[in-house]
Amino acid sequence: MFLAWKEMRRAKARFGLLIAAVGLLVFLILFQQSLQNGLLTSFTGALRNQSAEVLVYRTDGRRILQASVISPDLTEMVGQDPSVAAVGRITQGTFSVTPLALGADAEPLETSIIGFELPDLGGPRFLTVGRVPANTEEAVASEVDADGGFAVGDVVRIEPGGKQLTIVGLARDAQLNVAPTLFVTYDAYRAALVSRNPDAGAPLPNALGIRPAPGLTADQVAAAINTLSPELDALTRDDAAEQAPGVAQVRQSFRVIFLLYGFVVPLVTGLFFLIITFQKAPALTLLRAIGAPASRLVASLLVQVAIVLGGGLAAGVGLYAALARGRIGGVTLRFETTAVIVWVVLLSVGGLISALFSARRVLAIDPYSATTGAGVGR
Amino acid sequence: MNEQDEFDGDRFDGDESVDHAPAPDQAPALIMEKARKVYPMADSEVVALDDADIVVEADEMVALVGPSGSGKTTLCSIAGGILSPTSGRVVVGGVDISTFGPKQLTRVRRELVGFVFQSVNLVPFLTARENLLVVDELGRRTGAPARRRADQLLEELGLADRAKNLPGQLSGGQRQRVAIGRALMNDPKLVLFDEPTSALDTKLGMAVMELIRDEMKSRGIAAIVVTHDERITQFCDRSVHMEDGKVL
Ligand SMILES: Nc1ncnc2c1ncn2[C@@H]1O[C@H](COP(=O)(O)OP(=O)(O)O)[C@@H](O)[C@H]1O
Numbered sequence: 001m002f003l004a005w006k007e008m009r010r011a012k013a014r015f016g017l018l019i020a021a022v023g024l025l026v027f028l029i030l031f032q033q034s035l036q037n038g039l040l041t042s043f044t045g046a047l048r049n050q051s052a053e054v055l056v057y058r059t060d061g062r063r064i065l066q067a068s069v070i071s072p073d074l075t076e077m078v079g080q081d082p083s084v085a086a087v088g089r090i091t092q093g094t095f096s097v098t099p100l101a102l103g104a105d106a107e108p109l110e111t112s113i114i115g116f117e118l119p120d121l122g123g124p125r126f127l128t129v130g131r132v133p134a135n136t137e138e139a140v141a142s143e144v145d146a147d148g149g150f151a152v153g154d155v156v157r158i159e160p161g162g163k164q165l166t167i168v169g170l171a172r173d174a175q176l177n178v179a180p181t182l183f184v185t186y187d188a189y190r191a192a193l194v195s196r197n198p199d200a201g202a203p204l205p206n207a208l209g210i211r212p213a214p215g216l217t218a219d220q221v222a223a224a225i226n227t228l229s230p231e232l233d234a235l236t237r238d239d240a241a242e243q244a245p246g247v248a249q250v251r252q253s254f255r256v257i258f259l260l261y262g263f264v265v266p267l268v269t270g271l272f273f274l275i276i277t278f279q280k281a282p283a284l285t286l287l288r289a290i291g292a293p294a295s296r297l298v299a300s301l302l303v304q305v306a307i308v309l310g311g312g313l314a315a316g317v318g319l320y321a322a323l324a325r326g327r328i329g330g331v332t333l334r335f336e337t338t339a340v341i342v343w344v345v346l347l348s349v350g351g352l353i354s355a356l357f358s359a360r361r362v363l364a365i366d367p368y369s370a371t372t373g374a375g376v377g378r
Numbered sequence: 379m380n381e382q383d384e385f386d387g388d389r390f391d392g393d394e395s396v397d398h399a400p401a402p403d404q405a406p407a408l409i410m411e412k413a414r415k416v417y418p419m420a421d422s423e424v425v426a427l428d429d430a431d432i433v434v435e436a437d438e439m440v441a442l443v444g445p446s447g448s449g450k451t452t453l454c455s456i457a458g459g460i461l462s463p464t465s466g467r468v469v470v471g472g473v474d475i476s477t478f479g480p481k482q483l484t485r486v487r488r489e490l491v492g493f494v495f496q497s498v499n500l501v502p503f504l505t506a507r508e509n510l511l512v513v514d515e516l517g518r519r520t521g522a523p524a525r526r527r528a529d530q531l532l533e534e535l536g537l538a539d540r541a542k543n544l545p546g547q548l549s550g551g552q553r554q555r556v557a558i559g560r561a562l563m564n565d566p567k568l569v570l571f572d573e574p575t576s577a578l579d580t581k582l583g584m585a586v587m588e589l590i591r592d593e594m595k596s597r598g599i600a601a602i603v604v605t606h607d608e609r610i611t612q613f614c615d616r617s618v619h620m621e622d623g624k625v626l
């Protein structure tokens with residue numbers, strides 16, 4: 001402790017900069033973790049956080065809700081399968097919607113509207129306030145858009161046609177395609193279509209929400225439905241969110257970033273300690289020569305590594321806690337506790353492993369070198 | 379020998395070994411019998427120390443004189459437990475270290491001998507006082523007694539007002555005095571000085587030698603002072619000459 005501490009006190013700037021660098025890297029990692037999760041939630045939150053445990057698409061819709069159209073015979077086929085307790089039809093479309101709270105002539109917003117036949121098979125799963133829509137005049141909105149004219153009590157207008165919907169509830173993490181999202185009844189959805197085009201008929205469902213038969217898991221039901229027809233593509237709601245087009249690519253890109261950062265932190269600490277171990281080799285050799293056990297010097301090194309990692313992680317997490325809230329370009333950022341724990345463990349282990357290279361150097365010091373003019377460990 | 383052993387037990391004492399020690403205090407500080415150090419080379423070998431015999435009495439100060447490459451540093455390194463002899467017997471302060479392994483030798487260096495090396499002697503990021511105190515940190519910490527001892531040594535060496543200075547803020551002579559204090563911190567049986575004045579000018583060198591002599595004699599500690607400067611030898615009780623690895 002004595003040596004480790006005294007050295008750090010005498011080289012405050014050097015160690016301070018290292019701690020700051022580690023802290024900044026930790027912050028960037030965690031911030032990007034929030035960015036990734038926020039981004040994916042904005043794209044597919046409405047799928048993950050709708051109420052049906054299993055969603056059935058039509059295969060040729062390639063897991064895009066709007067592109068999948070399910071014919072009545074397929075609906076019937078699914079409904080008759082013994083693994084299925086109930087089927088709820090789900091429709092989805094993009095509409096131009098004016099949030100009247102921002103003024104009658106406010107700019108209309110591209111808005112996803114999801115129509116559900118049964119509230120527990122395609123309705124919003126988590127309401128933070130309010131209630132599920134009960135008639136064709138009501139809607140639940142994605143919570144992040146509340147301040148944009150989608151708060152409870154606000155009225156929005158569908159363009160053209162002028163059909164109005166009153167917001168009666170807010171759903172958490174329920175956006176689709178990074179746009180304001182409304183959950184409405186099947187009939188309200190139809191009314192919205194008619195508002196836009198008076199000749200519109202009854203819409204075919206884009207997907208089916210499934211309630212599993214008692215005793216069956218979502219996975220089992222999805223598997224059972226997939227055997228019915230190659231035209232059917234059944235997924236659990238988490239799979240539906242994960243396997244939506246683009247999600248895998250986003251994760252892949254972020255994984256590369258995380259991998260790079262995950263290596264940079266141990267690399268930076270490892271190199272730093274290797275350099276200072278080289279620089280102070282004469283002092284370490286002297287200490288070995290006057291009777292310092294090698295284990296003492298290694299312990300002193302590891303204490304410094306622990307202080308640097310601990311300080312850097314604390315600084316990074318602190319910065320993250322302070323800054324990872326609010327929204328960036330329509331993406332909601334949250335403090336991700338799991339990510340913090342995982343990264344703290346990963347980076348601590350990585351940092352300590354990288355310090356083993358310096359430890360090996362220390363152990364290799366030959367005290368006899370202190371007697372020669374050079375006095376430097378090889 | 380496991381890690382624990384390094385710190386186990388009391389300090390080494392004279393009564394731990396050796397048959398021919400009459401009483402620990404009067405036991406010679408160093409006995410070397412046929413000590414040999416051979417470095418195997420590609421197709422030959424270098425005999426750095428050639429069956430050296432030497433005895434340094436408990437409070438004796440010996441000047442070790444000889445040309446460069448004659449084996450002076452090798453002899454001191456073996457006496458101080460920095461090098462193991464290839465063969466021969468080495469007894470330091472009554473402890474036979476001839477067959478000691480690396481960890482036992484580390485303990486010998488920490489408890490039985492003091493060193494003042496030719497070049498690097500101080501830890502650059504520790505103050506003068508801390509360079510003395512670090513000795514106490516290497517083994518079992520004693521704390522307050524060590525702090526008292528460090529302050530007393532700095533006072534004796536005329537460094538009381540330099541205690542808080544880093545080595546970089548000290549002159550060559552002052553650094554050498556801190557090194558002497560450091561070598562005395564563990565109350566050694568034998569202090570090994572390898573060319574302690576080679577980096578100093580003549581006048582300063584003489585002053586440092588005077589200081590070394592005073593410190594050793596007042597404490598009754600034995601010393602070997604390596605030099606090739608004949609003027610240095612006058613501070614010592616006797617001179618031992620070396621050539622080609624042999625003690626003459
Ligand atoms: N590690 C080593 N490997 C090979 N030869 C060495 C080594 N260390 C010292 N020697 C040789 O041993 C001899 C004695 O060296 P040394 O004890 O340093 O002499 P001195 O201190 O009297 O100048 C020299 O010839 C030197 O080259």
Ligand SMILES: [Mg+2]
Pocket residue numbers: 450451452572
């Ligand atoms: Mg030499």
